[in-house]
Amino acid sequence: MNDAPGDMRNERLGPVYGIEDLSAATELRRAIADLERAADAWLVPSGLAAVTVPLTALLRPGDEVLTTDAAYGPTRRFLKRHLGARGVMTTFHSPDASTGEILAALTARTRVLLIESPGSLTFEMVDVAALAAACRERGVITIMDNTWAAGLAFRPLEHGVDVSVQALTKYAGGHSDLLMGSIAATDPMLRREIADTIEDLGWRVSPDDAWLALRGLRTLSLRYAEQARSAQIVTDWLQQQPEVSRVMWPALPGDRAHALWNRDYTGAASLFGVVMKGGDEAAAHAFMSALTLFGLGYSWGGFESLITHENGQISMRNRPPQIEGQLLRLHVGLEDPADLIADLEAGLEAWRAPS
Structure with a gap:
């Protein structure tokens, strides 16, 4: 040509x-x-x-x-x-x-x-x-x-x-x-x-x-739905743990945003916040360091599970929210939810341990 x-x-x-x-x-x-x-x-x-x-x-x-x-x-x-x-x-x-x-x-x-x-x-x-x-x-x-x-x-x-x-x-x-x-x-x-x-x-x-x-x-709809299914299992478990004050995820019944989510949305991202009962930065970091399946990372939405510690970022707001303790943000990937729960159990054990 x-x-x-x-x-x-x-x-x-x-x-x-x-x-x-x-x-x-x-x-x-x-x-x-x-x-x-x-x-x-x-x-x-x-x-x-x-x-x-x-x-x-x-x-x-x-x-x-x-x-x-x-x-x-x-x-x-x-x-x-x-x-x-x-x-x-x-x-x-x-x-x-x-x-x-x-x-x-x-x-x-x-x-x-x-x-x-x-x-x-x-x-x-x-x-x-x-x-x-x-x-x-x-x-x-x-x-x-x-x-x-x-x-x-x-x-x-x-x-x-x-x-x-x-x-x-x-x-x-x-x-x-x-x-x-x-x-x-x-x-x-x-x-x-x-x-x-x-x-x-x-x-x-x-x-x-x-x-x-x-x-x-090509796989967006499948991954989105499967990760939400796993997130539901993980959040249900987290809400039962005595160290957890509350889970912030609109797909959860009882969440302050649930009514709007239920009305307007057909699904949910597998990204949510976990407010711990008290604790400090050292305890939050011990929790995160004990995890092996949850990686430390910001860019959620992929196939792997991630966790971040967010008390520092919310303090930058004009009116920082009054929360009960340390704020962790979790993203659930495509790993088996039972394995993720076992990983979080190890994190909670580290959270409970003396500094």
């Missing part, structure tokens, strides 16, 4: 520049758009970039963002450090705020309501559909971080949200071997702003990573 110089800029023949999406990324974008029920979807190099790109695209100096005080730590940092230095103010509402209280916090300057439901680390939920409808009436754009539901158990666009983002690094990838985020939208104006920002910033993903994410999507 002979190359023709006149074809180099002919977009009808495909990408004309190497940074544009090639075949694997194009197929992945189509798959994510279908999953999210969106008119279009875009890929960026990380889950954090999936949040920061639409914020960058849609906010201008003098605008305001309203979001939960339980926001994902790096998102909070971007809002305060990067956008704050560029004239965009952020207001944080209480993670436990009602729909009316959140709407009352909107001002004439509020351009975006950034939703995390469940909230990071403490798993509060909000009435997404009610907030989206009210914001649309007020001309406020809604962006939702939907990583916990993986675009599978909850579809924000079907509930009136303008932009849905998620970290494909986690459940969609599923094998802890890639970094990627997705952004999905339907409104033509928002799509143009987001697409232009991605083009200007040069945020693209490699063909190999796109292929890995396509591979992960």
Whole structure:
């Protein structure tokens, strides 16, 4: 086949520049758009970039963002450090705020309501559909971080949200071997702003990573359901342990967010919080160090179980929650739940041991 110089800029023949999406990324974008029920979807190099790109695209100096005080730590940092230095103010509402209280916090300057439901680390939920409808009436754009539901158990666009983002690094990838985020939208104006920002910033993903994410999507629904089944077994066991004060997981009957989860969601991520009865950092670290199946790591959603200690991160909030003791965040992978419970028993034994 002979190359023709006149074809180099002919977009009808495909990408004309190497940074544009090639075949694997194009197929992945189509798959994510279908999953999210969106008119279009875009890929960026990380889950954090999936949040920061639409914020960058849609906010201008003098605008305001309203979001939960339980926001994902790096998102909070971007809002305060990067956008704050560029004239965009952020207001944080209480993670436990009602729909009316959140709407009352909107001002004439509020351009975006950034939703995390469940909230990071403490798993509060909000009435997404009610907030989206009210914001649309007020001309406020809604962006939702939907990583916990993986675009599978909850579809924000079907509930009136303008932009849905998620970290494909986690459940969609599923094998802890890639970094990627997705952004999905339907409104033509928002799509143009987001697409232009991605083009200007040069945020693209490699063909190999796109292929890995396509591979992960093939088993997403099976892994999501099986890991939730295992998480149910593990959380039921944890609630019976005398060292545990409570488990924060919306799928649990009795959880403060259960009614909203039961109404709107078709499944649950296998990520939850465990509040211990008292203890200190040394006890929490002893617990974690005694584990052999639960790895120490942040990037949940893959096949392996993980644990983190989170008292330090929740102390960064404007109004840190008053909890009964040490806060551990657990992610249940694809290991046998009986083996995971045996591992946690070893952790509890270390927790009980004298320092």
